[in-house]
Amino acid sequence: MVFSSLTFLFFFLPISLVLYYICPKKVKNLVLLVLSLLFYAWGEPVYIVLMIFSAISDYFHGLLIYKYREMKPSRAKLFLISSLIINIGLLSFFKYSDFLIENINYLFNVQINYLELPLPIGISFYTFQTMSYSIDVFRGTVLPQRNPIALATYVSLFPQLIAGPIVRYEVIEKELTNRTVSVKEFAEGVQLFIIGLGKKVLLANNIGLLWDEIQNQSISELSVLTTWLGIVAFALQIYFDFSGYSDMAIGLGKMFGFHFPKNFHYPYMSTSMTEFWRRWHMTLGNWFRDYVYIPLGGSRKGKWRLYLNLFIVWGLTGIWHGASWNFVMWGLYFAIFISIEKAGLLHFLKKCHPFFQHTYFIFFILIGWVLFAFDDYQKGLDYLASMFGFASNGFFDSLFMYYFYTNIVLLLIVLVAATPVWDTMREKFINKQARIMTVLLSVYYVCILIISTAYLVDESFNPFLYFRF
Incomplete structure (x- = not known):
């Protein structure tokens, strides 16, 4: 089950909220735990055992660590x-076993059979x-x-179970019991959920169609543009997809x-790779x-x-994101740039015009996304070659013109949505016209919900990209 599904929106979530609010305070964690396990079991009932085992293991380990500390x-x-x-053993076994076997087979010319284990959704998180x-x-x-139900609720909490944000225990320690x-706050939660839904269904899914069209073409026939x-x-797809999930969570x-x-x-909006990782998937970076x-030792x-x-x-x-060499290359790509920036490039960039800073960042972040997008790293390298004209069908062609003109409105919308323009406008006007803005914002959220629902009626499956990590 995913948040951006009719089943979740109109059945699971309303029923969950009703059950949660009508039950006594002392059993709210138990209700949330049961709901979370049902949510997880919707797609992977077998792996409930794995999650329960993780919760039990860490419950007793926490008590023993504290006892002898x-x-x-x-x-x-x-x-x-x-x-x-x-x-780490559970994560490695389910996520990296076949990757390890693949490399052993390649290095030693043997034929060890793959385990072909399905990856438990959300296990990395x-x-x-x-x-x-x-x-x-x-x-x-x-x-x-000391309450095993409370800890199990923390481990399995369905709002952020599948793809984060990564919530440390200390952040919600008090909220688990009180x-x-x-x-x-409930209204703010609803608004944020609807914004996330719109990001996923209206922006990520639609701009993702353009990416799907282009990547399914023969790379050697693609023009540079x-x-x-x-x-x-x-x-843009991966940003609105993942940030949309985070907003909903x-x-x-x-x-x-x-x-x-x-x-x-x-x-x-970043001006360097270093700044990017202070703004992107912040809980993972932290x-x-x-x-x-x-x-x-850090920098000490x-x-x-x-x-x-x-x-x-x-x-x-890099390897946390997936059991493939392209993710390792992607991670080391950032290591190289962040090291160069710390060695002095950041100091140089600060003296440059903001336009140059941002151009530098956008250019290299897009190259990095190529490494991320293709599990087959050779295909990714071929795509990079086409981007720089080494294996392309000219600088631009009719296919580019078709994709550009048929998606120009969508591109403008998602590009503006990736900036804080909307937040700035809302804060500016809501202080001056509080009552009017309240009404307009309510209409705005209702419209997003209705339009997103209309899109979901026609879509059979729209998983979040980060589910595979």
Whole structure:
């Protein structure tokens, strides 16, 4: 089940809200847990066992880590290592087994059979959440959760279970046991959910059709401008797809009394690769910073150690996204640019005109998205060659003109939507004409919901891109 489905919008969500609000406070977590397991079981009933096992494992590991943290730190560390091994082991087994087998077969010329295990949806996200829980208990930044239902609710919470944002236990520790929802916050949650729905259904899905059309053409026959148009479409699709999910998740969280962290902040307004990762998938970047980069020494152990740490972090970031070499290349691509920026390029960019800064960023981020978009890295390299005229059908052709003119209105809409123009206008006018703006915004949200629903009636399947990670 996905948020952008009629089943979720008009059956699962309304029923969930009614059940949640009519039940007594002391059983709200249990109701949420059952609802979350049903949500997850809709597509993968077998893997409920895996999720429950993760919750039980981390529940007992958290208690044991806390018990020995002061008395016998070495024993507490062993329990922490045990927790990490179990979590990383499960993630590696289901996500990277066939990738490892593929490379062993290639390197040693053997024929080990692939396991062909279906990837549990959302395992990359909830595994990172459970690991952060154990680590934070060990560090003493949070107390262990003594109510197993509450911890299981945290692990399985359906609003952000599938594709984040990655919510650390410390963020919602208090809300797991004591939360309230005001009418204002509930309304804000509904509004944010509808905005996310519109991003996904109206923007991501439609601009994604343009990318699908272009990538399904023979790469050798694409003109330079067509390839650039295609990767621009992909960049916009993945942004509105993923940020749309995050908005819906954060909005749902507010409806149930949780405050999830922001995950995107207009990333395409960045002027450097470094800034981009402060705006894109912010919860993932913060996770790697706090649990990998800083423990490795960060920038405190000299210049060369800084660069090594960056390559380790970005290599892991790449492989976290998928069991394929193109994701590793994508991660290391960022490691190279962020290292160069830290070595002095950022200082140079700050002296340049903002137009040059932004042009530099857009040019190289689009090249990076090519590495991300093609699981077959050779195909990705061929696409890059076409982008620079080495294997293309000229600079532009009739196909480019067709795609451009038939999508120009959509392109303008998504490009403007990727900037803070709408937020600026809304804040400017809502203060001056509060009552009129309230009415207009209500109409605006209702229109998005109605139009999105109309689109969903004609679509049979529209999964989020990040579900595969």
